[in-house]
Every structure is written in structure tokens, then in C-alpha cells.
Amino acid sequence: MKQSLVQAAVLLALTVGVFGQTSAPATPTAQPAAVPAKPITDTDLKSVDTPKPEERAKGDPEGSLTGTAADVAVSDAKRGLTIADLVNQAGQNKIAINFVWTLVTGYLVMFMQLGFALLETGLARAKNANHTMMMNIAVYGIGMLAYWMIGFSLQMGGVGAIANLGGTPPLSAEYTFNLFGKPFGVFGQNGFFLMHNGTNDVAVMVLFLFQMVFMDTAATIPTGAAVERWKFSAFAISSFVFAAFVYPLYANWAWGGGWLSNLGANFGLGKGYVDFAGSGVVHAVGGLSALAIAMVLGPRIGKYNRQGKPQAILAHDLVLVITGCLILAFGWFGFNPGSTLGASTNGNLRIGAIAVNTMLASAAGMMSAMFYMWTMYGKPDASMTGNGFLAGLVAITAPCAFVNPVGAVIIGLIAGVLVCVAVAFFERVMKIDDPVGAVSVHGVCGIWGVISVGLLADGRSNFGGAWNGVNGSVRGLFYGDPGQFVAQLIGVSTLIGVVFSASLVLYLVVDVFAGQRASAKSELEGLDLPEMGALAYPEFDLTSRGVEV
């Protein structure tokens, strides 16, 4: 208290002096001689004032006595507080901030699972509500265990040190081969069961949680395209393989130190393939896999008439649909800003810009889809407005950290129109029955998001001075780097050529051994009773008997 009074008196004297000088005529004063900086020593720390125990015992309603030098962990009680203790505390604080940030944003992404469940169930018919909800909860458990056993290792087992998380040295084994004289990383080899080769590590656990919820988002997307006709057993097998192999391989190439991320370092293509939060890795992978399963399953009975003309099958609850969209948008504030894997140092203060870009693109996507439908069909269709909302979010996911707010709005506006055009194309031209528009929202707009990095990245972001091991900021074609555009297109070609093909092979193999599609009898009855053994809305079914529900 005494020291505080002395400090206040000195501050008052300085203030009076400054104002006194400004009101008096300026007079030349001699510059004080430069005093050499005196390094702080451990001895200086002894005089730091800390609250006395009797003061703390009275409580701290103002919050001025809590969080002081007394709270710094001391390594040697006899020596007391040292400079080394302070420096260690600063390092641990940085990592603690980044751990908490990454975990909390990961929890937000996990919450998106509810958004998907409500969205898909609302767009399905009432007779399939239980089955659709079950797919959405089961994919969480199935996918997580597959990813824990195999997928995480393949994806991140060779990523190397992640500085934001204090280094992840156990994740150091990437399988590579040489092609065109350069190393091509294809999959990681450490981390099976989170026990293998020292991966039972605090930083690895944080990384696992965050990456797992991303994988689960991708694994959920195909359930939307396959809704109302996917046999549950086939869904379970397919989802396990998807989470263990299909998703992790592409994620390794983009995020785990694999060959796509090194296109810049090895072949001079910009900063390599850049996908900040997963327009390609999560959404396009899920969307293209959704296209594959929709092809294998074929359309629902009644979706097309004898002439092959599409028929409307109405959503059973638009309230669920819009609620699901809003929950997804909320979760996206974990998805995109959380992908910094930290809030402290290395340019991570861009989390604010990333969050704003995310919300701007979602608004732009929603508006452009709404006005497109209003203009083309006379009404602002609710489900397509929701899809436009999600389309903007999907598209901004890859570029959110590298574009400015105007770029984000442009990306969202294009995505909103693109999703409407794509839904009509798949339904009318390719005759693919995608009840929730998963292929259009996640596949098409995910690819657009990947491409938009190569066009609109403005070169103003700076995450520690380099990206993918190449110095400088990510810059797209319109800002002077055509190589970045080519790197992004190679990523898109890999998505379409490899991810789609691998997914199709997976679903065809499961189809041969287990059969992918539920029987026509079950489909007409609704999958709730034949597949799940219980109706989602038993009373509703009773009052609607005899009516197509």
C-alpha cells in the first residue's frame, strides 16, 4: 500500500511537470547522459511487493490482489523467485493460452454435430427421423474410434513440431518416396492408439481432439446425401473405413506434412497447397464422398417419375432445418478461428479477422442464395437460404485467414449462387438424389473455397513469416502469384481424381459384401421401424396413418 502511494505521488508530480512545461515558454534543456541499461537480476525480484497473507485472508472483491508475483511457480523455495521462473512461466502461459483456445474451439466444432443432425433430420421425412438422427450420433462414435486407432496416425504421425502447441516431437515419422527428384510425403507412421512411439503427450492430445472433430464433420457429410435409404450396417462399415483411411490420407497431404503442402518448397508453386481450415480437406472430401454414395445408392423411390423428371419430396420440419443451420454457423466460429491452433504469437492475433471473414461470407452466401431463389422461382426458399448460409461458410473455410473482408464477401456471394445452380444441376442433369444438398454445399462450394485462395489471398497475412516452409505470405493470382493458383488446382484435381475414386471404390466394395441400400419395403415403410426398431414420432404416426408422412 505504501509503495502504491509513493508511485501515485511520483505520477502526479510528473503530470504536473508536463502540464507546467507546456504552459510555460519552451526553454532548451540539456539532454541527460545515456545510462547503460542495468540487467535485472534475481535479487531485484526479491523486492517485488506481493499481497500479505492477512490481506488475502480478507478476500479480494476488487480483484487487485489475485494474480501477482506470488502466483508464479517457484522451482526452488530456498532461492525464491528467479528470472528463470519468470521465463518458464511466460512460456507456459503462451502454451496454456493456445491449449485452451484450441480445446474450446474444438468443443465448438463438436457441437456442429448437433447442427448436422437437426439439418438432415428436418430435411428428411418423418418416417426416417430416428434413422437419420441415429446415423448422426453413430458416426461420432464410429469415426472417433477408427480415427483413434488408425486415422490420426496416418494423418498427423509425421507432421513434426507444431510450435503453437509447444512442439509435438513424437509426431515425427512421415512415409515418403521420391518422385521427380523430390520427397513425396504420403502418410504418417506415429500415433496409433495415441500410445505408439511416445504419442501419449499433452500437446498430441490437444491436436488429436481438434483434428478428430474435423474428421467427424467430414464423415457426417455423406449421411446427408444418403438419407432415407442407406442401410445402417453398411453405413457403419463405410464410415469406419472413411475415418480410418480415406479422410486421413488427403488430410495428411494437405495438413500433415504431405506432398501437397510441399508443392511450394519442392516445386516453387506459391506456398504449396493452402487450405486453412478445410474447405478441401473437410468439406470437399465429405462432399465428394457424398456424391459417390449417392451414385451407388441411387435415388429414393418416388424422387423421379417414369420419365425421369424430378419430384419434390418435402422436408418434414423446416424449423429443425433452420435451427441446424444456425447451430452450424455458431460452431464455425470454432472451425475457422480455431485452426490457428493458438491465440498467442506467430500471427495468431488474426483470429479476429478470421472470425469476421467467416461471418461476412456466411451472410453474403445466405443473401445471394435467397435473392437468387426469389428471383428465379418467385419465393425466398427457406431450405436453399439455409444452404446458401452454409455454402458461404464452407467456401470461406480455406481462405478465411488469407483474404480481406471484401474478398470474404465476394467468396460468399459466389458460393450462394453456386450452391443453387449446383443443386439444380445434380438433380436435373445428373439425376442424383441428394436430399440435403450435401454434394452442392460441401463438395462444390468446398472446391470453390480451395480455388478462391489461389485467386483472392491478398498477401497481408503473416503467420510467423512463412507458410508451409516457404517465406512470405500467401498471395493469390489477383495479387501476383499464379503459382499459388496452380497449387490450389492440383489440390482440386487430387480431390476429384483420388478422393472421389477412393470413396466410390470403398462404397462399391461394401455394396458387394453387405449391400448399401435398404430394401424397397423398408424404404416405403420408412427406415425408422425396419432399421432402428422405433419411430421418432409414434403419436404423430398414429394421427397420420394412411397419409404419406
Add this chain to the structure above:
Amino acid sequence: MILVGIAVTVLGFVISLLSLGMAASVNGRLVMVMTGLAVSLFGIIGLINRTYLRNPIWKR
């Protein structure tokens, strides 16, 4: 025919990949990657999907 479609779709990716070794300039790589994308899309839309549409559920 579906297997042929899958092979063509993968071939498109291979063309894009080969651009890294066969073309030195950015423009050359861009042309090869665009060609690869077109081949892959032909595989999906022109071969795989067309095969599924030969005997669709609404004609059975």
C-alpha cells in the same frame, strides 16, 4: 464400365501430377492441370454417372 470410369477419373489426377515433372513453367503446369481436371470430370459425369443412368430405379 464403372471401373473404366474410375480409371479415367484417376487418370485425370495422374495428368495433373505429371505436370510437376513434365512442365517447368507455371503456364505449362496450369494447362496440364486443367486438362487433368477435365479428364476426371469426364470420368465422373460422362462415364460413371451415365452408366448408373442406364438402368435407373424409376425405369424398373
